Amino acid sequence: xxxxxxxxxxxxxxxxxxxSDLTGVLGFRKMxxxxxxxxxxxxxxxxxxxxxxxxxxxxxxxxxxxxxxxxLIRVWVEKYEAGGLDADAQAxxxxxxxxxxxxxxxxxxxxxxxxxxxxxxxxxxxxxxxxATTSVIAGPTASxxxxxxx
Numbered sequence: 001x002x003x004x005x006x007x008x009x010x011x012x013x014x015x016x017x018x019x020s021d022l023t024g025v026l027g028f029r030k031m032x033x034x035x036x037x038x039x040x041x042x043x044x045x046x047x048x049x050x051x052x053x054x055x056x057x058x059x060x061x062x063x064x065x066x067x068x069x070x071x072l073i074r075v076w077v078e079k080y081e082a083g084g085l086d087a088d089a090q091a092x093x094x095x096x097x098x099x100x101x102x103x104x105x106x107x108x109x110x111x112x113x114x115x116x117x118x119x120x121x122x123x124x125x126x127x128x129x130x131x132a133t134t135s136v137i138a139g140p141t142a143s144x145x146x147x148x149x150x
Contacts, residue, residue: 043089049073050080 049062054077059070079085 043085043092046076046088047080047085050076050085053077 049066049068050073053059053062053073059073062068062073063070076085079088
């Protein structure tokens, strides 16, 4: 980095090059284009691309049309031929089934939480019997009887 913070020191005595001067260089544009975010493709899409390749479409044509790398298509073809895409589909179905169960259980827990809160409120507002004093710990007061004394 140059002392002013805006340039790049290339080599001793070669001077400085502004970063903005380098953006037009083909290599930098290509590096920027290659820095894609990782995407997730559905099993159906992968199968479609593989079947198009097996039907005779070229790797280059598929890669260009679907904005994919040729190497990624090769990996999908290898997985397809090894039966891996079927295993991925089964795993995706199982994951979907589990997610559905989780949603149902979360809904049930929510209903139960509401029910508990309702019952707590009802218990607070319920009239208490005033005839006998009771305690949760000790229970009702004991009445003296002649059998116990004896």
